[in-house]
Amino acid sequence: MSQAISTKPPSGMRDFLAADVVRRRHVLSVVQRVYESFGFVPLETPTIENLSTLLGKYGPEGDQLLYRILHRRDKLQRALGGESVTELDLSDEGLRYDLTVPLARVVANYRDLPAYYKRYAIQPVWRADRPAKGRFREFYQCDVDITGTKSLVADAEVCGAVALVLRELGFADFSIHVNHRELLRALVASAGIPPEQEGLALIVLDKLDKVGPDGVKKELAEKGIALAESEAMLRTLEDARQPGALERFASSDGPFAHGARELRELLAAAANGPAAAHLVFDPTLARGLSYYTGPIFEISCAGLAGSMGGGGRYDNLIGMFMKQQVPAVGFSLGLERVLLVMEERGMFGALGIGPQVLLCRFADVPPAAAIALATQLRAQGLRVEVFADAPALGKQLGYASTIGAPFAAILGTNELAAGTVGLKNLVTGEQVTIPVGEVAARVLANG
RNA sequence: GUGGCUGUAGCUCAGUUGGUUAGAGCACCAGGUUGUGGUCCUGGGGGUCGCGGGUUCAAAUCCCGUCAGCCACCCCA
Numbered sequence: 058m059s060q061a062i063s064t065k066p067p068s069g070m071r072d073f074l075a076a077d078v079v080r081r082r083h084v085l086s087v088v089q090r091v092y093e094s095f096g097f098v099p100l101e102t103p104t105i106e107n108l109s110t111l112l113g114k115y116g117p118e119g120d121q122l123l124y125r126i127l128h129r130r131d132k133l134q135r136a137l138g139g140e141s142v143t144e145l146d147l148s149d150e151g152l153r154y155d156l157t158v159p160l161a162r163v164v165a166n167y168r169d170l171p172a173y174y175k176r177y178a179i180q181p182v183w184r185a186d187r188p189a190k191g192r193f194r195e196f197y198q199c200d201v202d203i204t205g206t207k208s209l210v211a212d213a214e215v216c217g218a219v220a221l222v223l224r225e226l227g228f229a230d231f232s233i234h235v236n237h238r239e240l241l242r243a244l245v246a247s248a249g250i251p252p253e254q255e256g257l258a259l260i261v262l263d264k265l266d267k268v269g270p271d272g273v274k275k276e277l278a279e280k281g282i283a284l285a286e287s288e289a290m291l292r293t294l295e296d297a298r299q300p301g302a303l304e305r306f307a308s309s310d311g312p313f314a315h316g317a318r319e320l321r322e323l324l325a326a327a328a329n330g331p332a333a334a335h336l337v338f339d340p341t342l343a344r345g346l347s348y349y350t351g352p353i354f355e356i357s358c359a360g361l362a363g364s365m366g367g368g369g370r371y372d373n374l375i376g377m378f379m380k381q382q383v384p385a386v387g388f389s390l391g392l393e394r395v396l397l398v399m400e401e402r403g404m405f406g407a408l409g410i411g412p413q414v415l416l417c418r419f420a421d422v423p424p425a426a427a428i429a430l431a432t433q434l435r436a437q438g439l440r441v442e443v444f445a446d447a448p449a450l451g452k453q454l455g456y457a458s459t460i461g462a463p464f465a466a467i468l469g470t471n472e473l474a475a476g477t478v479g480l481k482n483l484v485t486g487e488q489v490t491i492p493v494g495e496v497a498a499r500v501l502a503n504g
Numbered sequence: 505g506u507g508g509c510u511g512u513a514g515c516u517c518a519g520u521u522g523g524u525u526a527g528a529g530c531a532c533c534a535g536g537u538u539g540u541g542g543u544c545c546u547g548g549g550g551g552u553c554g555c556g557g558g559u560u561c562a563a564a565u566c567c568c569g570u571c572a573g574c575c576a577c578c579c580c581a
Contacts, residue, residue, distance in 0.1 A: 118580095186580075187578095365581075
């Protein structure tokens with residue numbers, strides 16, 4: 058008995074027992090059905106990608122969060138023998154960080170895909186992040202993407218798909234915040250902030266609702282951005298938050314016009330779809346992933362610190378894998394985030410797992426007779442577990458209660474000879490002896 | 505990356521100003537009830553008190569270090 062080995066899964070990773078698996082499957086089945094109803098086709102890509110595929114797509118912080126796979130054997134020995142060994146010498150493969158970059162690689166690799174490729178993907182991704190509530194190192198993303206078109210109809214469709222998933226799962230109170238990378242860029246530029254500080258400025262801006270205008274100014278000052286510039290930015294932002302601002306920008310000639318027109322077009326296209334009631338223009342929304350170029354999205358829901366999903370348009374990403382540019386837009390739902398809120402709100406009903414019938418036998422009944430009976434009952438459509446041993450009947454019934462089986466089938470030599478079985482309802486305690494052929498009807502009637 | 509909290513039985517936790525053999529509930533096993541469970545009663549097994557060092561006559565308790573987990577930020581899905 059060596060007890061030195063930890064039995065916990067690695068940090069940020071989890072085991073899923075039966076109840077967890079059933080809940081996850083339930084959500085995933087809705088996701089899959091809704092995504093397919095929009096005409097998206099499935100894609101699965103490898104767990105491992107080449108680092109050349111992954112690096113440089115997510116920004117410097119993203120690169121830091123990649124799980125890298127160490128070279129093996131001779132290759133590792135050779136790498137270790139070199140001078141001033143770096144991470145890049147020790148590894149050339151890593152775990153998938155999201156589902157969008159693999160999609161971009163696939164689009165570039167299979168040139169005979171449809172010109173308008175609508176694919177969905179439901180797979181785990183890995184990030185070497187610090188775990189927190191609702192944040193894991195291994196988690197599932199549920200992505201829809203449309204490549205090959207700049208039409209804002211595509212943007213509206215991916216928003217519609219995720220919105221319908223959430224609605225069908227029973228959510229009513231979520232919102233899809235939308236903004237546009239060009240609006241953010243123009244916001245920063247018009248305030249006189251140099252482009253190299255754009256990223257910094259946007260991160261601080263995103264916190265406006267939490268820390269307030271003075272907090273933003275203070276943080277920006279710490280990052281070396283002048284007060285006058287911060288104030289200019291906040292003024293413009295305040296202006297953008299007024300009702301009708303989007304329309305005003307769209308009708309103007311200024312640097313905000315194009316982005317605002319696209320958002321207006323997106324909202325108009327989505328107006329009669331499932332996302333319509335949930336889309337909200339949010340000029341403070343700034344998403345981190347560096348590959349977004351146009352509209353950006355993020356789903357927020359009361360009671361959830363982070364987001365349930367996010368996405369946006371990335372018209373330059375696929376071009377990093379091939380000579381021509383292919384425009385694309387996508388949306389990603391975070392399975393664990395959805396589950397977290399559903400569990401907190403008690404949005405799951407009965408699970409329907411485990412056997413409906415536990416087949417108990419007395420010690421003088423041959424095992425083969427029990428298996429023969431179980432086979433008949435399974436053929437009638439029942440979920441049946443055969444109790445492997447034959448201890449005192451009380452033990453077998455106790456086990457049936459423990460696992461929550463609603464019925465026990467009791468097989469003794471008398472029943473065996475008569476072609477009957479004792480069927481005990483473990484909820485009511487009622488027990489009858491009936492022909493084997495009548496078991497299923499009785500179980501299903503009381504199930 | 506920043507700040508805070510917690511590490512005691514398989515799980516959730518109690519353990520008083522440091523004091524003698526470290527407890528409870530749940531779970532597990534046995535018996536009450538030998539072809540009838542879940543409820544109830546009785547009993548039982550199970551602990552290097554995260555790890556290492558220090559203070560002390562004496563440490564689960566105090567101090568230092570270390571590791572792990574959780575929460576809030578940050579960031580994200």
